Each structure stands twice: as structure tokens, then as C-alpha cells.
Amino acid sequence: MKKYIFALFFLLLEAQGSMGCDICGCGVGSYYIGILPDFNKRIIGLRYRYNQMSSHLGVNGSTSYLTSSEQYQTVELWGAWNLGPKFRIMANIPQNFNKRTNQAGVNKKAGLGDISFNGFYQLLNKRTVVKSRKLLVQSLWVGAGLKLPTGEYNPADKQNTTSASNLFQLGTASFDYSFNLMYDIRYDDAGLNLNSSYKFNSQNKYEYSYGNKFNLSVQAYYKWRMVKHLSVSPNAGILIETSKNDIDQRIQVYASGGQIVMATLGAETIHKSIAFGFGFQTPVSQQLANGMVSSGSRFFGHVSYLF
Numbered sequence: 001m002k003k004y005i006f007a008l009f010f011l012l013l014e015a016q017g018s019m020g021c022d023i024c025g026c027g028v029g030s031y032y033i034g035i036l037p038d039f040n041k042r043i044i045g046l047r048y049r050y051n052q053m054s055s056h057l058g059v060n061g062s063t064s065y066l067t068s069s070e071q072y073q074t075v076e077l078w079g080a081w082n083l084g085p086k087f088r089i090m091a092n093i094p095q096n097f098n099k100r101t102n103q104a105g106v107n108k109k110a111g112l113g114d115i116s117f118n119g120f121y122q123l124l125n126k127r128t129v130v131k132s133r134k135l136l137v138q139s140l141w142v143g144a145g146l147k148l149p150t151g152e153y154n155p156a157d158k159q160n161t162t163s164a165s166n167l168f169q170l171g172t173a174s175f176d177y178s179f180n181l182m183y184d185i186r187y188d189d190a191g192l193n194l195n196s197s198y199k200f201n202s203q204n205k206y207e208y209s210y211g212n213k214f215n216l217s218v219q220a221y222y223k224w225r226m227v228k229h230l231s232v233s234p235n236a237g238i239l240i241e242t243s244k245n246d247i248d249q250r251i252q253v254y255a256s257g258g259q260i261v262m263a264t265l266g267a268e269t270i271h272k273s274i275a276f277g278f279g280f281q282t283p284v285s286q287q288l289a290n291g292m293v294s295s296g297s298r299f300f301g302h303v304s305y306l307f
Contacts, residue, residue: 044079045275045304052296055165055255056102061294068102070167074113078302088120088141096151096170107168111152114171118145118180134188145178145199155206162248165255165289166208173204189223193235203247211244211257219264233268239281258288260295275304 050073056066076094083089094113099106120143128136151171158166178199185192195217203209219237226232238261245257266279278301286295 040082041307042079042081043275043304043306044077045302047074047076047078047300047302049074049076049298049300051298053167054294054296055167055289055292057292057294059291061291065103068100070101071099073097073099076113085125086122088122088143090118090120092116094151098168098170100168109152109168109170111170113151114147114176115150116145116147118178119143120180120182130187135186137184137186137191139182139184141180141182143180143182145180147172147176147178149173149175149204153204153206155208158206158208158248162251162253163255163292165293166210166246166248166253167293172201172210173206174202174209176201176210189225191221191223193217193219193221193237207249209247211246213244214242216240217264229272231270233270235264235266235268237264238262238284239264255289255292258286258290258293260286260288262298270306273306275302275306277302277304 050071052069052071054063055068055070056064058064058067074094074096076092078090078092080088080090093115095111096113097108097110099108101107120141122139122141124138124140126138130136149171151169151173153169153171153173157168158164176199178197180195180197182196183194195215197213197215199213199215201210201212217237217239219235221233221235223231223233240259240261242259243257246253261284262281263284264279264281266277268275268277270276278299280297280299282297283295288295
């Protein structure tokens with residue numbers, strides 16, 4: 001029976017990735033990819049992510065002439081390589097497309113985002129046949145990641161006030177580091193996947209540092225074998241993202257940090273060496289940037305080649 005290996009990046013998300021203002025889902029936002037498709041050695045693919053949000057909100061989420069509607073889209077090339085039974089490396093190269101609309105007009109920017117690399121080591125890979133003659137599989141991976149400052153960061157797009165969020169960037173201009181844990185338990189074709197990550201954000205050369213992030217995802221899934229060489233695996237769960245406040249020249253940014261809880265729904269389909277997948281996330285509760293930012297729903301999809 002094939003191995004089931006699952007991973008989560010904090011974008012990650014996905015993602016996504018790429019990992020500046022994670023909880024806001026902006027162009028430098030979360031890197032979340034959900035449950036990876038099944039593969040033995042290598043995988044390469046294209047992934048699309050869409051996030052929307054509102055910023056410059058007033059008391060109790062009220063809107064004004066300052067309120068902006070923002071959309072963040074990312075198309076990224078990504079791949080993973082298994083180096084023997086216990087090691088895996090992953091890489092992501094994002095292209096970001098940002099759009100902000102308010103009473104002043106429409107502002108767009110597009111370009112390369114922050115490239116990221118992750119490495120993982122498998123601590124546990126246990127298979128047990130239980131009394132019902134079903135297979136119980138457990139897998140535990142730990143890893144670390146590095147995000148490079150390859151995306152453009154324009155200090156002119158940061159308003160000179162701690163009451164405004166600094167989201168409309170293609171990159172963070174900083175080297176950032178993440179530590180990840182992934183645990184998966186499967187009984188026959190039904191399973192539960194847990195992913196956790198903590199990311200340390202360094203200060204960039206403009207004396208700005210985005211707040212450190214903690215993400216936790218729990219997803220249940222089931223694999224249906226439809227016909228020969230074709231399987232469909234729906235999944236559903238919950239995603240929790242938290243962030244500390246940003247620091248701008250040693251001053252805490254008021255319109256930053258917070259937490260959000262999102263319900264997640266997705267599916268993976270594999271036919272021979274081709275995998276398709278999608279995921280949808282919608283907020284259940286949120287408190288972002290002291291109420292000055294509101295996140296909408298998110299969507300991501302991918303097509304990948306397994307070899």
C-alpha cells in the first residue's frame with residue numbers, strides 16, 4: 001500500500017507563502033496548501049491562491065471613505081523531492097498579483113514574491129494491523145524552512161502611521177524562518193491530519209518586522225478509489241492562525257496582529273501521475289489588526305505531476 005504523506009506550509013499556504021502578514025491573507029500572506037496529493041518520490045506543479053479582505057475599517061467594522069477592498073492572487077511553481085524514506089525538501093516560487101480599490105481609485109502591482117524552501121525529517125512511520133484486519137498508519141514529520149527576500153518591498157507603500165496596516169507588498173524584504181510539525185493518523189481509508197507551524201520574522205533593512213506567526217490546522221479526510229488509477233479524497237477541518245503585532249522602527253504597529261479561525265473544505269483527485277486539488281476556507285471568527293482589517297473567504301487550487 002502506498003504511503004500517505006501530508007504537509008502544511010505557513011503559506012503557505014499556502015499558503016501559501018510568501019509569509020509576511022499570514023493572518024491577513026495578503027500578497028505577502030499565509031502559505032497554506034492543505035493536504036498534499038499522494039506521491040512516492042517527486043512532484044512538481046502549479047498552484048493558484050486567491051484571498052480577499054477589507055482594510056481601514058472603523059469602529060465595529062464600519063466603513064468610510066478610507067476603507068479599501070483588497071484582492072491578493074498568487075500563481076506559484078512548487079515542487080517536492082523525497083530523499084530516501086526519511087527526508088523531504090520542498091520549494092515554492094510565487095508570482096503575486098495585488099489589487100486595492102477605494103475612493104482614490106484602483107492600485108495594482110504584480111511581480112515575483114518571496115521564494116521559500118522547507119526541509120522535513122520523518123520521526124515516526126508506524127503501521128499496525130488491528131483486530132478488524134484494517135491497517136492503522138501513523139506518520140510524524142518535523143521540519144524547518146527559510147524564506148528569501150526575493151519579492152519587492154516598497155517602503156513608500158507603508159503609511160507613516162502605526163494605525164495603518166502594511167499589507168500591500170509583494171515581499172517582506174526579510175529573511176524569515178519557520179519550524180513545522182506534521183502528524184497524520186489513518187485507519188484504512190479514513191484519516192486525521194494535524195499540521196502546526198511557528199514562523200520567526202526578522203527585521204528588514206527598512207527597520208520593519210512583521211509579527212511572528214503560529215498556525216494550526218486539523219483536517220479529516222477519506223480516500224475513495226473510484227476506478228482503476230483514479231481516487232478522490234475529500235477533506236474538511238479547521239484552520240487557526242495567530243500573529244503578534246508588527247514592529248516599525250521599534251514602535252508597535254496598532255493595525256496588525258490578531259487571530260482568525262477558518263472552516264476548511266477541499267478535495268484531492270489523482271489519476272495515474274496527474275493530481276488535481278482545491279481548497280476553500282471561510283472565516284468562523286476573527287479579530288485582526290484591532291478590528292481595522294477583515295478577512296474574506298480564500299480559495300486555492302493546483303494541478304501537479306507525480307514522477
